[in-house]
Amino acid sequence: MNKQLISAFVLFFLIACQSANRTAKLPFDPFNYGANKRTESENGAVASAHPLASKVGVEIMKQGGNAVDAAIAVQLALAVVYPQAGNLGGGGFMVARLSDGQNITIDYREAAPGAAHRDMYIDSAGNPRTDKSQNGHLASGVPGTVAGLFESAAYGKLSFRKLIEPAIILAEKGFRISTREAAGLNRLQNDLRKYNTVQPVFIKDTPWQDGDILIQKDLANTLKRIRDKGAAGFYEGETAKLITAEMKRGGGIITEEDLKNYKAIKRQPHIFHYKEYQIIGMPMPSSGGLLVNQMMKMIEKRNIGAMGFQSPQSVQLMVEAERRAYADRAKFMGDADFYKVPVKELTTDKYLEERMKDYTSEKAGSSTITSPGALPGYESPETTHLSVLDKEGNAVAVTTTLNNSYGSRTVVGGAGFLLNDEMDDFSVKPGVPNMYGAIGGEANAIAAGKRMLSSMTPTVVLKNNQPFLVLGTPGGTTIPTSVFQTLVNIIEFNMSTTDAVDKPKFHHQWLPDEVYTELGFQPRTQDALEKMGYKLKPSTSIGRMEVIRVLSNGKIEAVADRRGDDSAEGL
Numbered sequence: 071m072n073k074q075l076i077s078a079f080v081l082f083f084l085i086a087c088q089s090a091n092r093t094a095k096l097p098f099d100p101f102n103y104g105a106n107k108r109t110e111s112e113n114g115a116v117a118s119a120h121p122l123a124s125k126v127g128v129e130i131m132k133q134g135g136n137a138v139d140a141a142i143a144v145q146l147a148l149a150v151v152y153p154q155a156g157n158l159g160g161g162g163f164m165v166a167r168l169s170d171g172q173n174i175t176i177d178y179r180e181a182a183p184g185a186a187h188r189d190m191y192i193d194s195a196g197n198p199r200t201d202k203s204q205n206g207h208l209a210s211g212v213p214g215t216v217a218g219l220f221e222s223a224a225y226g227k228l229s230f231r232k233l234i235e236p237a238i239i240l241a242e243k244g245f246r247i248s249t250r251e252a253a254g255l256n257r258l259q260n261d262l263r264k265y266n267t268v269q270p271v272f273i274k275d276t277p278w279q280d281g282d283i284l285i286q287k288d289l290a291n292t293l294k295r296i297r298d299k300g301a302a303g304f305y306e307g308e309t310a311k312l313i314t315a316e317m318k319r320g321g322g323i324i325t326e327e328d329l330k331n332y333k334a335i336k337r338q339p340h341i342f343h344y345k346e347y348q349i350i351g352m353p354m355p356s357s358g359g360l361l362v363n364q365m366m367k368m369i370e371k372r373n374i375g376a377m378g379f380q381s382p383q384s385v386q387l388m389v390e391a392e393r394r395a396y397a398d399r400a401k402f403m404g405d406a407d408f409y410k411v412p413v414k415e416l417t418t419d420k421y422l423e424e425r426m427k428d429y430t431s432e433k434a435g436s437s438t439i440t441s442p443g444a445l446p447g448y449e450s451p452e453t454t455h456l457s458v459l460d461k462e463g464n465a466v467a468v469t470t471t472l473n474n475s476y477g478s479r480t481v482v483g484g485a486g487f488l489l490n491d492e493m494d495d496f497s498v499k500p501g502v503p504n505m506y507g508a509i510g511g512e513a514n515a516i517a518a519g520k521r522m523l524s525s526m527t528p529t530v531v532l533k534n535n536q537p538f539l540v541l542g543t544p545g546g547t548t549i550p551t552s553v554f555q556t557l558v559n560i561i562e563f564n565m566s567t568t569d570a571v572d573k574p575k576f577h578h579q580w581l582p583d584e585v586y587t588e589l590g591f592q593p594r595t596q597d598a599l600e601k602m603g604y605k606l607k608p609s610t611s612i613g614r615m616e617v618i619r620v621l622s623n624g625k626i627e628a629v630a631d632r633r634g635d636d637s638a639e640g641l
């Protein structure tokens with residue numbers, strides 16, 4: 071071929087690429103969409119916090135992708151359309167049961183930067199500076215999400231380029247925001263002005279409203295660098311430089327070396343059996359799998375099904391199981407690569423029977439008597455979960471987070487994504503409560519490279535060795551108790567999935583010694599609990615659960631929580 075012909079061919083190719091990019095379109099309308107709360111389908115389903123993200127997941131499966139591909143594409147889409155918790159600058163966990171029988175868990179939790187140390191949030195007078203662990207540049211751990219997506223991609227079928235394309239289009243061309251999203255952005259304006267060195271697109275002089283279009287060009291460019299260079303498009307080169315420049319401008323400590331060294335980790339799942347079900351959960355640094363195990367086993371032999379849904383008896387039994395498990399969380403749980411977590415000892419039948427020995431029905435327990443250990447806490451409700459099941463039987467549960475709503479409120483200048491404030495999930499100082507009252511001890515103390523204890527509980531349940539449920543939720547420390555209650559609602563109270571998700575929830579976490587009851591909780595049960603000696607605390611909303619269930623006729627049911635814009639899609 072002569073040189074002229076080659077040049078003409080290259081030119082034609084470039085023009086074709088550019089024009090394909092200009093006309094790149096999504097197979098759904100991002101400016102006009104709504105949420106589905108329940109679907110029934112035969113070939114797969116997705117439930118996530120945002121209708122557009124769920125649609126992306128289904129499209130990926132239509133293009134031949136499996137549930138892992140869909141879960142990756144949904145997370146990337148959430149990083150664009152759900153900035154309060156979807157993320158590139160945060161971390162997460164994936165729990166999957168693959169159709170070949172493999173159980174996989176991937177840990178892409180943020181890690182403390184190399185310069186982090188135990189007392190980094192304590193000032194010279196010995197006072198804790200939780201303002202710094204919760205907001206702004208110093209609050210961020212080294213982001214894990216992008217590494218996690220590439221680690222997960224080993225179990226997918228499609229090219230990463232295909233999986234990231236919908237997110238790029240949504241960022242570049244924009245999408246319509248909902249009333250809820252507008253309200254979230256409006257609440258954030260002061261913090262955004264305070265914690266940013268470069269004005270992000272989220273700042274607006276007039277209030278955001280339903281119908282506004284959010285276009286994120288910087289984010290689109292970051293996504294393109296990831297598309298073209300893989301994980302190095304985030305952890306090295308231009309994006310890494312933008313992150314470290316942001317750190318320097320705002321007094322943060324994440325370095326290029328921290329970014330380059332970050333690794334997602336494949337871990338052994340936390341698995342246990344409850345009656346005829348096998349429950350696959352996340353191990354440390356998530357407390358979720360272990361807590362659900364402890365709570366389920368503490369009630370297993372007590373015939374809770376006969377007590378009835380949210381009867382005083384069943385709620386009291388569950389609250390007492392929650393109290394005991396969360397007392398253990400405070401004392402024993404943290405990143406097991408840094409602290410020996412006695413997982414086996416905490417889950418033996420003998421130990422759990424012993425824990426329930428002083429349980430009496432009809433009377434409230436006491437957190438002073440239950441354990442004198444370090445205190446547990448209440449973390450941010452802003453995290454997000456997605457559940458995916460494909461027609462081959464691959465089941466994927468992913469929970470991902472920036473910690474607080476919109477994380478540290480710091481957007482990386484020129485890169486367009488929010489950074490997490492996950493450092494606050496560490497115990498900043500023994501005995502000092504963090505953002506939501508969390509107190510911890512040695513197990514969860516800060517150390518360079520350590521991962522902060524999480525409550526995220528992505529879960530897959532098998533029945534007859536086949537996927538039966540894929541579930542999870544945001545909600546900080548309420549995550550494990552919400553997963554616990556949803557499992558009990560379905561397995562023991564034979565509830566429909568919609569009821570199991572939507573009925574009001576409750577929560578106890580040892581300390582404070584209070585039962586949080588969600589709006590709409592049974593007044594008669596509340597009265598009975600108060601008579602037994604429980605202190606109740608009303609809560610407007612607990613969790614946003616996404617559940618996929620395989621029905622007895624083999625159909626796949628997906629249910630998205632009523633509490634948000636959450637949406638289910640099937641194919």
Ligand code: GLY
Binds near residue numbers: 492523
């Ligand atoms: N930041 C919430 C959690 O990981 O539990």
